[in-house]
Amino acid sequence: xxxxxxxxxxLSVFKGAPVELKCNYSYSGSPELFWYVQYSRQRxxxxxxxxxxESIKGFTADLNKGETSFHLKKPFAQEEDSAMYYCALxxxxxxxxxxxxxxxxxxxx
Amino acid sequence: xxxxxxxxxxxxxxxxxxxxxxxxxxxNHDAMYWYRQDPGQGLRLIYxxxxxxxxxxxxxxxxxxxxxEKKESFPLTVTSAQKNPTAFYLCASSMxxxxxxxKLFFGSGTQLSxx
Numbered sequence: 001x002x003x004x005x006x007x008x009x010x011l012s013v014f015k016g017a018p019v020e021l022k023c024n025y026s027y028s029g030s031p032e033l034f035w036y037v038q039y040s041r042q043r044x045x046x047x048x049x050x051x052x053x054e055s056i057k058g059f060t061a062d063l064n065k066g067e068t069s070f071h072l073k074k075p076f077a078q079e080e081d082s083a084m085y086y087c088a089l090x091x092x093x094x095x096x097x098x099x100x101x102x103x104x105x106x107x108x109x
Numbered sequence: 110x111x112x113x114x115x116x117x118x119x120x121x122x123x124x125x126x127x128x129x130x131x132x133x134x135x136x137n138h139d140a141m142y143w144y145r146q147d148p149g150q151g152l153r154l155i156y157x158x159x160x161x162x163x164x165x166x167x168x169x170x171x172x173x174x175x176x177x178e179k180k181e182s183f184p185l186t187v188t189s190a191q192k193n194p195t196a197f198y199l200c201a202s203s204m205x206x207x208x209x210x211x212k213l214f215f216g217s218g219t220q221l222s223x224x
Contacts, residue, residue: 009149036213044152044199044215086151095159096142096167097213101151 002027004087006100013077015109021072023061023087023100031089033070034097035061038084047072047085057081077107112136115200115216121224122187122194130185130219132200139205141183142213145169146197155198158183159205187221195223 003026013019025031033050048056050063050070061072070087087100113134122128132141143155154167158177172191177183183202187194198219203211 006151043217044201046212049212091154095140095165096154096157098154098168099144099152101149 002089002092002098004089004098004100006085006087006103008103009101010104010106012106012108015079015107016076019072019074019077019081019105019107021085021087021103021105023070023072025068025070025087025089027068027089028092031063033061033063034088035059035070035072036086036088036099038086039080040083044086077105079107079109081105082107113200113202113214113216115198115219117219118217120219120221122221123224125189127186127188128194128221130187130198130200130221132183132185132216133181134183134202134214135181136202136214137180138202138214139180140203140211141177142201142203143167143173143175143183143185144199144201146199146218152199155185194221196221 005024035047036044037047038044048054059074061070063070084102084104086102088097091098116131140159142157144152146152153169155173156175158164161180164175164177174186200216201213203213
């Protein structure tokens with residue numbers, strides 16, 4: 001069955017430090033993976049998706065099929081990056097997204 | 110701030126009472142979803158609808174019911190059978206067409222608490 005695992009509940013880093021938010025998945029076939037972000041007092045929103053191969057707000061994520069991972073990375077964290085981050089992929093039917101349990105990123109100065 | 114609107118922002122339920130959470134979108138999206146967000150549990154799918162007059166159960170549908178009579182609206186009823194209803198409920202929509210590579214647009218959520 002499709003599953004998304006985010007092993008860290010909380011990740012605390014200092015401003016300017018590199019950030020890596022981990023996401024591992026189980027999926028039969030070629031997955032389409034997403035990162036969603038929820039800033040304080042804002043709506044949950046799409047940050048980036050695998051298929052677009054984009055960099056948003058300095059974040060990138062590479063799909064590693066061998067390790068079944070889609071880790072989110074940023075070389076230099078900013079305080080405004082503090083938020084809850086969710087990794088997601090489609091369910092078996094391909095009609096809805098399954099989300100991980102989320103990782104809270106806290107960036108302090 | 111249009112797009113997808115959830116109401117009310119806060120809702121209280123008494124024992125044995127059914128309550129309905131509203132979700133309306135003006136994005137002309139075919140697909141709509143209901144998720145439940147609990148601390149440490151992430152988002153769990155309750156129900157979803159890919160098209161008007163059709164909907165499917167998600168992972169935690171027990172104790173909930175939905176309807177999709179209009180494209181714009183996807184209300185969620187939390188019935189008295191749901192024994193642990195206290196949670197933050199999120200509604201989302203996407204263009205649909207049966208594809209999940211579409212971006213989800215989320216509402217601002219409804220916090221449901223039990224009195």
